[in-house]
């Protein structure tokens with residue numbers, strides 16, 4: 001098997017919101033890449049041994065930020081370099097050209113026209129739409145560079161070094177609005193850097209399986225399985241690599257969606273023959289939650305009890321030496337701290353840190369190199385059901401934060417049924433994949449209704465659906481009125497205990513996506 005990491009690119013991050021997108025686009029064309037902060041120690045850049053380097057965009061101005069520069073070694077390694085937006089500006093500046101500062105941003109579509117032939121634009125039309133997002137722009141190239149493309153607003157929209165393989169583009173080829181962005185990245189990676197496309201789901205799996213086997217040998221591994229995408233893919237991958245040396249612990253909290261526990265068992269235990277210990281802990285969770293209605297306290301209670309139960313079960317597996325986790329690449333980048341200077345804390349997975357001291361489990365994280373979209377593709381390649389891999393996100397505390405205030409089994413049962421109808425109808429109408437997340441919230445207040453000749457006095461549920469890219473901000477989804485009406489009718493008619501359905505029209509901000 002060819003080494004899938006051998007042909008790789010390095011992305012130096014200057015803090016652009018698009019840096020991870022550059023990495024995802026490069027991976028999509030089949031080339032492995034990693035993101036390092038622009039000020040990482042030079043030894044790391046050298047030892048990474050990339051076939052080419054991409055300098056990302058960033059919020060700084062080269063005329064004001066003296067130290068936000070590409071390390072000089074980048075231009076001395078003998079590998080091609082592509083500067084994007086700020087990356088291009090700092091390259092020009094470092095080679096003696098000039099960048100003009102501006103308070104006005106150029107943001108949105110622009111047309112660029114090629115001024116000369118360049119391998120960077122091989123097979124790309126002379127005139128093309130690109131996506132601009134910049135304030136400063138290059139105004140003088142200095143003696144080393146020449147213009148290869150211009151737009152009306154940016155006469156130096158793309159440039160190339162006269163005798164070295166160094167290129168710069170003012171616009172963002174990584175954004176899909178740039179019509180030939182993918183082709184430009186392909187030209188850079190394949191024609192200029194000489195990479196081969198080796199990065200694809202099948203080769204990622206083969207590589208991971210080999211690594212896992214080498215890493216764990218004959219040892220046994222424990223995995224906390226939640227039914228979410230990441231832990232499901234880890235389970236499938238580990239099972240492929242080490243079969244029965246893997247034991248999964250699945251804690252059924254009673255706060256899961258309709259039939260979710262059975263579905264997890266069916267997929268993993270029955271169909272794939274993975275060893276799964278199902279812990280039915282429903283009554284313990286409801287007992288704990290009985291006396292608490294504060295959202296933060298509920299989250300803490302659920303988290304702590306989950307860790308306790310997971311520990312109880314895993315400490316029975318005396319022979320286990322490894323704990324597997326679904327850490328993915330964005331968690332790794334964030335924990336390393338990004339170029340924006342924000343120090344992020346790594347996602348606190350519920351099963352780390354809480355394990356008893358004497359268990360001394362070593363961590364195995366087979367998805368550490370993968371973006372979420374890659375995790376999904378790997379999951380599909382491993383044969384996991386499409387709906388499991390492309391399911392909307394579900395919060396760790398589950399229905400515990402979708403039942404407002406006090407959590408009772410009676411409420412959870414009602415909510416599960418209503419939510420299942422909502423999801424069914426979203427699937428049927430094609431809206432499930434058009435929205436980013438949708439769910440039902442249980443409101444523990446009663447409202448009057450009529451059904452037939454009977455007066456009803458029952459609970460209220462709220463339907464929520466949002467569209468978002470990063471879950472940090474979101475807009476409420478404009479589901480068709482007819483669809484909302486149909487869902488509402490079905491819920492009130494079919495779910496005993498509900499007399500009224502409302503639709504949440506709050507964005508984030510000011511609301512959060514979940515209600516608690």
Ligand code: XMP
Pocket residue numbers: 299393394395396397437471508511512513514515
């Ligand atoms: P909010 O409600 O903060 O949610 O706007 C943003 C996204 O995060 C999910 N979420 C959680 N995920 N544990 C999780 O794993 C949690 O405690 C949690 N709380 C919220 C939420 O579903 C949405 O996708």
